[in-house]
Amino acid sequence: MLCDLNVPWPCSTYNTQPTQQQLEVLKNTIVTLYSLGYTHQAINFSINENVRIPVGTPDLINPINIAYLKSELVPRFPKLKLFTRLTIIVSDPSKLQGLAKIQNHFDVLAVQPVNEKALQLCTTNLDIDLVSFNLGSKLPFFLKHKTIGSAIDKGIKFEVCYSTVVSGSIGYANVGDSTNVQLIKKNFFNNVLQLIRASRSKGIVVSSGAVQPLQARNGEDILTLLKTLGLDNSRAKSCITLNAERALISGRLRIKSYKQTVIAGNDSDEVLVEKKDPSKPDTLAYKKRLGDSSSGRLLKKQKRSKD
Template identity: 30%
Template sequence: MLYDLNIAWSPTTPASEIESTLRLAKGLGYDVVALNHTISDPSIPTQPNPITNPITTPTTSFSKFLPIILRRATLLIADPATTNYRLADFTHTYDLLALRPTSEKSFQWACSSTTEPPALISLDFTQSLGYHIHHKTAMSAIARGSRFEICYSQPLQVSGPETSRQRSNFIGNVQNLLRATKGRGIVLSSEAKNALALRGPMDVVNLLAVWGLGIEKGFEGFGDGARAVVVNEGIRRRGFRGVIDIAKPAEGGEENLKQRQKEDQGNGKKDKKQQQQGQKRKNWGVGGGAEGGAMSKRQAKKLRKEGPTAGKA
């Protein structure tokens, strides 16, 4: 399965436009997508999840041709002190939680000092970061379970006189991240605001291979790496401290269990009967041998020859 964990969403986006984007994503091969709500001020009180499932809207048709939809929030982090204690609220409200630090201090905090490791650390690579991504900082985030997100459509959706500068920033920042992580812990997403910004997985993997990401790790960023993020976040929300998960038992489980118990009881009776029969076979030849075992053919022949005087002293 292929995943695109970042399709831009806002309350003003028409449902028909979201539907067309999702249908094209399914046509390109993406089986699971996440609608992303970017929150610029995480310090405000947590509101109910505003993302509605487009499949249930009256304007949606051919819903079976749409991918599985998750709901995600991306928090813009400028001051970690006002956000750290709010992460748990957003975790329970959305399926996925990503952090987008806007400074070196917030980046280091997102990598190593959050109360709960975020699922994704997403950066705006079209902007000048103003700091260098160090190997030790990046690997500490990966060791905690976080993944770094590269959104390939960021340079495609910029406009204005700074377009060339923003695109060069994107290439340099991506190469900086790949050098720091050595291609590990990378998740590839689109951050597409419309259907025109989507690209096929093979095109994206080939492009990133030019900038230093291996082909295998590129496909992992769309597949196993993204799937691990979804599964881990699901377990964190359904289980207790990410350890105990509540699973629904299979249908007919109790009936199957009773049937196995009856079969085990029947097998136990058969084994006991076989043991009794074996004991009887041993007792048949009592007195025929030195130890009361079964009488041999030679002993039986000798007794027949001796006849009635065999037992006289």
């Protein structure tokens, strides 16, 4: 399956609500991505670290009206899966509000560090799924393999949004002239090459970041872009399939499981018998070997009769 973990929500504050026109553009973008093969999409709500999150009212923590989007789109596209994501732009991690109170309200949790200190502290101390960068401007710090590699070992993925390089005239409407457009594209390629070098081509997730339907691209176009940047076919394909899927599963497990613990089953030949052990009066049950149980003796008897 193809996953797009960055479809921006039209608003970036809690005080504003999206207009009907903005919601229509968002729905058209989602439908366009779905037609290109992206069945799993995450609606991204980006805020600054100084924005006050209404922790006291849990119903208002997640402003994304995901129920409305599902009611409008899922009946027409049954295979479409929509999720929510929170991205916090971080310059000083000490100013971050307690993530434990808000992380269960979003399926994916991401940060966008603006300096090296924020990157190190976020990847070390915070329970996050994604790290994103503003690839349109030159990074103010050097990406070190030790920092990026340790984050990848923890399961944190690093995101690349290709809308910066394919926006066209709509995306660059506020830039001004063609010189700045070329500079944005140059910064994008330099930053992505630096991320590929620091990560050793591992743990990279490619998302659209599309605010318009025309900014969406299919998987083949993304593979061509990544191969141009030096990735081989298998690692380029994992950027839009396996790595994105793992980041999404990691975020979902944070909500649906206790400390990401699951029960795989009991592979031993012992069964739990609800019978009190006379030597252990305080126990409610004790383990008994399968061969000593009634079902085990019956299996042995049937085996002898067949022989």
